[in-house]
Amino acid sequence: MKKLGFLVIVASIVSSLLFGLTIQAATFKDIPNNFWAKSEIDYLFGKNIISGYPNGNFGPNDNVKRIDAAAMVVKALNLNTTNRPNPQFKDISRSTVGFDVIATVVDEGIFTGTDGSFYPNKTLTRAEMAAIINRAFKLEKKSTKVTFKDVNSKFWGYLDIQNLVGHKITEGFPNNTFQPSNPTTRAQFSVFLTRALKGKEGNTGTPDKDSFEVIGIY
Template sequence: MQVSPGSVRLPGFLFYSENSIEAVMVLKKLTAIITAIIMLAAQGPAYALGEDTAYRLSSEGAGVWGIIASYSADMGMPANALPQSLATNSTYEQAEFLMASKALGRDVSAIAGIIKRSQMKNGKLADFTDGTGEKSVRAHIWGIIALYSAWDNGYDKSSALRWLKTKQNSDGGFGYEAGKPSDIKTTSEAVLAFKALGIESEEAAARALSYIEAKLPAEKNGEKLAWAFFAKHSMGKDDQKLYERLRSYELPDGSYSLSSSNKTYNYAATCAALLALKEYENGYSVFKKLHNADMFKDLRRTDYAYLEVMELVNRGIASGYPDSTFRPSLKVTRAEFAKFLVYALGYENSPARESITFKDLEDHWAEKTVYTAVGKKLINGIGKGRFAPDQNVTGAQIVAMLVRAKGLEGIAARFEGENWYDGYVSAAIRRGLIYEGFDPETSATRAQCAKALSKLY
């Protein structure tokens, strides 16, 4: 489509149409359908639940793990899927309840306080919330993970870690109770607790992973395989064979069976598989997602681009400010967006291009990152040997970079228009790369940049 001088800007979104807005809307619908088909084809074996199974997990009365698993997949959940409080003195059950409550967007500080107050002098998060009971290793493990999910560090983490290490059996595994034989599920859960405590590189975590490796060949339980895969992948241990084994338990509707021989829906196996496979696809766990969910005081779950912002934060691409704000309305510079893009594409460790130099980049904080983006042919200067790193990035510049990142410059080159960016915008429209609020000549905000970068996934 060629952009005509008489094109119409649709307020707050696109700016194209030569004759009628209706024609543009039809084109947009067709583009969305084509883009969806292309995305599905590109994703290959990505995990997706059927409607019936998704409803089972996220509907009222589905249970805490159904809520947590649904949250990991960004599936909507009714507010009444969980009671407002839980009448139990089980620390493990309160830990589950905390994570499910936070998944629903509730304030979990009171529940976190109940769990913290259960900690005993020896570091154990007690079996019961009155501070009694030292048998349950699982209660301790999930207390740690729940408090991490709540972003609550107000307990003695060092002594909690020491107690957990003392319960590691000689084979490197953990039993669900102190003194019990090791089992693969509890050991996998312990690995996730180590991850939450930030000690994934220590010997105790390595020994636990070795135990899991040793037991995996004989394991035939779908739920346990899912937890093992979750634990390994969260520690950066990719295992394609284990992934394929786990997927062999998948049923046609996306749910999972407990047994490879009895192919029937199993709630626990389905929840565990969804948690594991979403960690695999996203690159971060549901517990990290819960941990970061309310980290910014100026960004609520109902705000524009919340999900996209948190995706960048969870992936380590973007971060907030020391005052616990994200500042979603703040304008973004060309250097800042170049950094976002380089990290979003995983190029942060790629060599920088040295054959092109910009005189206004010397000793600039983003010098290496910008040259990496230039080397990947994602971004150009503005002429006369300048890059203008501190100039605000515009919608047109962002779309041009997205088109280049997707390898669509050939499509962009087919279109002509009055402006340098018309071909890029045309290609972006056809491939679903236009973000909400796009304006080619207006500076983009941090929230809009998050929306734009989400088009890459």
């Protein structure tokens, strides 16, 4: 009887924790149940990869900064940030907030700088996002016949973008563009990162065609 009672208590605690997590993952005030990226946002939130703002919002349409993307990648891959070499960028120092994260993604070859600077607060473009996802997850090269009107074969991120298409992580916009220079939003990055993570875990799938056609965020 004592053993049974103990098991009941444990089961109740586990149930409460799981229920609490489910409720907590759905409490962003600006993410309704029918939001196109809700499942991906909840997935990353459940893994402690992303979080919301103190006001209870997620800010799905806010642009992602390079430092924010770096932090999410570090958490997603569970990278060790200790004792990483100083990347020697002109615009950061060891006292810079997020220095350990920047040093880690640079040491791993996931991020690079430009003209000796990292630009941590600069908005991450969609082309940069494609390159980062490819490097972070070491995606196998896959050929695809899909081409975008605004990404020619000489564009620096052409192969990275094409590879995301090959892995079914992106399909571009309905007008056959990828918009590589446009900023990456928090919702978009959540979707791309989730698909890459699930692909790594062996849980692949095709993008939601309905969401793709209506919203055109891929």
